[in-house]
Amino acid sequence: MTASTSRAPLTTADYPLSVNRPDLLRTPTGKALSELTMDAVVSGALTAADVRIAPETLLLQAEIADAARRPQLAANFRRAAEMTAIPDAEVLLMYNALRPRASSAEQLDALAERLEGEYGATACAALVREAAEVYGRRDLLARPEQD
Amino acid sequence: MTTTQPAGQSRKRTSLRTDILEDRPVNLDGFVEEWPEKGLVAMESAFDPEPGVRVEDGVIVELDGKPRADFDFMDTFIAAHAIDIATTEASMAVSSDEIARMIIDPRTSRDEVLAVIRGLTPAKILDVVRLMNVVEIMQGMQKMRARRTPANQAHSTSARDNPIQVAVDAAEGAVRGFAELETTLGVVRYAPLVAIALQVGGQVGRGGVLTQCALEEATELELGMRGITAYAETISIYGTESVFVDGDDTPWSKTFLASAYASRGIKMRFTSGTGSEVQMGNAEGKSMLYLEIRCILMARGAGVQGLQNGSISCIGVPGAVPGGIRAVAAENLVASLCDLEVASGNDQSFSHSSMRRVARLMPQLLPGTDFVCSGYSAVPNADNMFAGSNFDTDDYDDWNTIQRDLQVDGGLRHVREDDILAVRRRAAEALQALFRHLDLPTITDAEVEAATYANSSNDYPLRDVLADLKGAQSVMERGLTGVDLVKGLEATGFHDVAENLLTVLRQRVSGDLLQTSAILTPEFVPLSAINDANDYAGPGTGYRLQGERWEELKKLRHVTSASNPETEVS
Numbered sequence: 017m018t019a020s021t022s023r024a025p026l027t028t029a030d031y032p033l034s035v036n037r038p039d040l041l042r043t044p045t046g047k048a049l050s051e052l053t054m055d056a057v058v059s060g061a062l063t064a065a066d067v068r069i070a071p072e073t074l075l076l077q078a079e080i081a082d083a084a085r086r087p088q089l090a091a092n093f094r095r096a097a098e099m100t101a102i103p104d105a106e107v108l109l110m111y112n113a114l115r116p117r118a119s120s121a122e123q124l125d126a127l128a129e130r131l132e133g134e135y136g137a138t139a140c141a142a143l144v145r146e147a148a149e150v151y152g153r154r155d156l157l158a159r160p161e162q163d
Numbered sequence: 164m165t166t167t168q169p170a171g172q173s174r175k176r177t178s179l180r181t182d183i184l185e186d187r188p189v190n191l192d193g194f195v196e197e198w199p200e201k202g203l204v205a206m207e208s209a210f211d212p213e214p215g216v217r218v219e220d221g222v223i224v225e226l227d228g229k230p231r232a233d234f235d236f237m238d239t240f241i242a243a244h245a246i247d248i249a250t251t252e253a254s255m256a257v258s259s260d261e262i263a264r265m266i267i268d269p270r271t272s273r274d275e276v277l278a279v280i281r282g283l284t285p286a287k288i289l290d291v292v293r294l295m296n297v298v299e300i301m302q303g304m305q306k307m308r309a310r311r312t313p314a315n316q317a318h319s320t321s322a323r324d325n326p327i328q329v330a331v332d333a334a335e336g337a338v339r340g341f342a343e344l345e346t347t348l349g350v351v352r353y354a355p356l357v358a359i360a361l362q363v364g365g366q367v368g369r370g371g372v373l374t375q376c377a378l379e380e381a382t383e384l385e386l387g388m389r390g391i392t393a394y395a396e397t398i399s400i401y402g403t404e405s406v407f408v409d410g411d412d413t414p415w416s417k418t419f420l421a422s423a424y425a426s427r428g429i430k431m432r433f434t435s436g437t438g439s440e441v442q443m444g445n446a447e448g449k450s451m452l453y454l455e456i457r458c459i460l461m462a463r464g465a466g467v468q469g470l471q472n473g474s475i476s477c478i479g480v481p482g483a484v485p486g487g488i489r490a491v492a493a494e495n496l497v498a499s500l501c502d503l504e505v506a507s508g509n510d511q512s513f514s515h516s517s518m519r520r521v522a523r524l525m526p527q528l529l530p531g532t533d534f535v536c537s538g539y540s541a542v543p544n545a546d547n548m549f550a551g552s553n554f555d556t557d558d559y560d561d562w563n564t565i566q567r568d569l570q571v572d573g574g575l576r577h578v579r580e581d582d583i584l585a586v587r588r589r590a591a592e593a594l595q596a597l598f599r600h601l602d603l604p605t606i607t608d609a610e611v612e613a614a615t616y617a618n619s620s621n622d623y624p625l626r627d628v629l630a631d632l633k634g635a636q637s638v639m640e641r642g643l644t645g646v647d648l649v650k651g652l653e654a655t656g657f658h659d660v661a662e663n664l665l666t667v668l669r670q671r672v673s674g675d676l677l678q679t680s681a682i683l684t685p686e687f688v689p690l691s692a693i694n695d696a697n698d699y700a701g702p703g704t705g706y707r708l709q710g711e712r713w714e715e716l717k718k719l720r721h722v723t724s725a726s727n728p729e730t731e732v733s
Contacts, residue, residue: 032689034673043672052669054662057649064644067390067668069428077674084693085277086502086679088244092418092466093677096425104388107423108381114416116408140422146243147415154236154404156413 026079033076044070044100071097091139098137114147116156123158124148188515195483202446202454205437205481205490206293211453214287216255218248227286235404237457240414244464247281254282263294266303266500269701273306280500285456288500292452292493297526300492305530306699307499309469309692310680311706313531314342315574316506317541319361320548323620324353326631327591327606328542330364331614332556334590335583336541337368339559340575342682343506345396345538347377347548354378355638356603356631358391359648360594366663367590371683373430373667373676377549380412380420387429390645390668394430394676396471396506396537400461401435402454405445418465428671430681432469432504433462437487437494438480451481455494463501468679470498471537473508473527476550482513482523492526499532504680504692510538512551520553521565528565528573531706533680535573543619556618566716572708577718579733588615589660596655597648603634 030037038049043066056062078093099107113119113127128144131137151157177185184190199208217225223242224231234242247254262279265271280288295303317336321328333344346361348354358376365372376386377397386392400417401407407414417433424431435458437451446454455472462470474481474491481487491508498505507527514520527535539562540552547555554562563577591614595606604627613623645668652661666687670676676683681691699705708716724730 028693031678031691031693032673032675034670034675035688038673041673049669049672052665052672054649054653054658054665057646057661057665058653062646064390064646067428067646067671069426069671069674073672073674074425074677077677080678080693084679085274088463088466089468089679090466092422092425093674095419095422095466099422099426102426104385104427107426108384111384111416111420111423112381114413114419115411116413116416140419143415143418147413150236150239150415151413156236156408 025083026076027083028080031080033073033080037076040076041073042070044068069100071100074100095137095139095143098131098135098140101135102137114144116151117158120158121148121152124151188517189519191515192519193479193483197484199450200448202441202449202451203480203484204450205484205486206289206450206452206493207486208450208453210448211289211450212286214255214259214284214290216246216251216284218252221248223248223251227284236413237402237404237407237461240464241285241457241460245460246284250278251282251284254279255284255287259287259290259294262291263299266291266295266307267299269306269699269704272700273697276307276500277502285453285460288456288497289450289453292497295493297489297492300489300496301526301530303496304492304499304526304532305705306697307496308530308532308697309499309502309504310533310682310690311695311697311699312690313572313574313706314534314682315340315539316343316345316534316537317341318346318510318538318547318549318552319344319364319541320346320348320546321357321542321620322349322546322548323623323626324349324357324548325620325623325626326353326356326360327594327610327614328546328617328620328623329357330360330367330590330594331587331617332542333361333364333372333374334367334586337365337372338578338582338586339368339541341372341539341541342574343373343375343394343534344541345375345377349548350628350632351378351382352632353635354382354386355391355635355643358386359597359638362391362393362645362648362664363594363597363652363660364590366660366667367593368586369685370663370666371685371687373683384420384423387424388427389643390671391643391648393667395424396432396434398431398433398467399435399439400433400458401439401443402457403440403445403447403449405447406440406443409443409445414461414465421465421467425677428674428677430676431467432471432506433458433465433467434471434475435459435462436472436474436477436508437490438474438477442477442480451487452490452493456497459494459498459501459503462498462503467503468677468681469504469506469533471506471508472498473505473537474511475508475537476511478508478511478513478553488523488526491523495527495532502679502692504533506534506537507532509536509553510549511553512544513553523553529569529571531572546620560720563716563719567719570708570713572706572712572716576715577720577733584615591615593652593657593660596657597651598634600651600655601643601647603638604630
């Protein structure tokens with residue numbers, strides 16, 4: 017999921033991409049911005065799947081955030097790029113699994129494995145592993161069922 | 164009223180002047196003494212930690228006097244993600260006096276200030292802003308807010324969850340100038356219909372207004388994923404571990420959620436504010452501002468672009484203690500110092516006194532913030548389902564006059580009656596047509612007529628609530644999306660509204676609205692802290708209310724003509 021390596025890194029002058037660099041933008045379905053027209057809506061050629069963000073675009077915005085000296089925002093966009101592959105319902109389940117005392121250490125470990133193995137989401141997996149370590153220390157793992 | 168003595172007790176004679184003062188609205192407000200042990204103190208507490216940091220092998224091993232082994236999860240998260248470890252020891256070595264002076268000195272650039280702040284701990288940031296009086300806090304805000312152009316945000320809700328009211332008041336709010344519109348519900352099951360109404364109405368008054376529906380985290384995300392809302396804000400964080408856990412979240416769950424929103428191309432900010440921890444019963448004996456600074460650093464560490472703060476729904480707590488409103492101004496400043504978009508409160512009923520309501524606004528209105536109100540009530544406060552705002556529709560003309568008097572831009576403008584009636588009618592008609600097209604509950608012509616001229620929810624015919632709730636359920640079951648709304652508006656002849664909504668949805672593909680402080684201009688150009696970076700560097704620089712915008716703000720409901728004093732211009 018790396019952006020094209022042949023071009024120079026984006027700078028803040030490239031922002032907004034929709035105005036200055038539409039050539040770099042594609043929907044996850046492979047369409048250009050200029051194809052997202054009312055005619056396409058009316059004909060049914062444009063669906064909800066076409067108005068989502070592509071992982072490559074999030075990585076472009078991460079480059080711009082880095083250029084604007086906002087490294088945490090850039091890291092957020094990189095985790096988000098990984099998450100585009102995860103279906104909506106599963107994203108919500110994963111979020112709920114990270115709530116306090118919602119998951120055991122084993123369950124969080126399995127979640128990290130799934131993020132990494134199924135979706136190649138290494139940054140997200142690292143966040144979950146970090147949470148598991150802190151939750152263990154702060155009594156925030158799921159408590160065993162009482163008899 | 165609690166001023167009357169019980170019957171039968173002898174009553175001490177008071178002066179006639181005291182009687183008048185006793186009856187003043189300000190004496191209906193609540194005030195309490197400070198109680199630092201319980202955290203009931205704004206920003207000056209002997210129980211707050213002393214600033215300090217120690218780094219070993221690239222890891223923060225001591226934070227504000229606490230060794231790593233004793234870190235709670237806020238300390239852990241902040242040490243790992245929010246503080247620039249490479250520069251922290253150098254930044255911490257700069258005296259607090261010096262940093263406070265850098266903040267207000269126009270010759271020190273915003274970037275230079277940000278570079279020092281990146282390395283500071285929560286207690287050090289508190290130590291810096293404690294040196295600043297309210298005028299210095301405003302001077303700092305003028306330079307440090309992220310976006311050069313200030314803006315404003317509105318609430319559009321209905322005491323009856325009436326979608327038509329929400330749509331037309333959204334349309335009026337949009338034409339008056341709000342850049343963002345937020346709704347919430349009395350009956351949560353109404354949410355899909357009301358969120359659709361807000362989204363449609365918001366695109367009638369002017370193009371490019373962003374909308375959100377404040378709900379429980381998972382539902383709010385689902386509406387956003389479907390393109391029925393455009394951004395999210397009700398993502399609460401807290402300054403103590405115990406209160407954070409009571410809110411059923413952790414810094415890691417909230418960080419995951421932040422990325423989830425970005426992964427769907429949806430703008431999002433967190434929410435926090437002074438007083439929330441003491442109100443929720445566990446401030447751990449720390450001052451309100453110290454705990455809020457922990458929240459602000461947590462938000463930066465999560466990589467979220469912005470924060471709604473300024474006490475928000477807890478404003479009664481800092482409002483009751485000495486210096487509390489100064490602390491609220493300071494928390495907005497700290498969010499800007501941490502390079503976050505700030506939607507700066509003024510969004511909750513705060514005082515019975517109109518003088519106090521306006522005084523509470525000055526530290527945000529005068530310097531300008533990214534959103535002066537994070538919810539000006541674009542409906543009468545009786546219809547405000549966020550429990551009322553500091554300003555509502557009754558205050559529109561006062562607000563416009565204050566902007567004109569002081570030549571400051573609070574994001575609104577006076578709009579002529581015929582223009583307002585036109586957008587209200589068009590929003591009601593668009594929603595009527597869309598509901599018919601999507602086989603949702605009928606909106607009658609009588610409702611459209613009432614909506615055009617209405618003030619509050621009492622001015623509308625009653626809806627069939629059961630039919631509406633069934634319709635709302637069907638929106639979710641049928642999986643209707645923002646694209647379906649565009650298609651329906653186009654099919655029913657509301658081409659301009661459809662086009663505006665499609666253009667807002669297309670923004671998702673570019674991700675431009677994910678950058679710090681992003682809004683859309685009426686021409687749909689993303690305007691953020693990147694292409695509209697605050698460049699204040701002293702008198703004559705930065706955002707100036709002048710030119711076309713100033714001409715617009717000179718207009719009021721009644722202004723006497725200079726060429727013919729017998730007539731009015733408006």
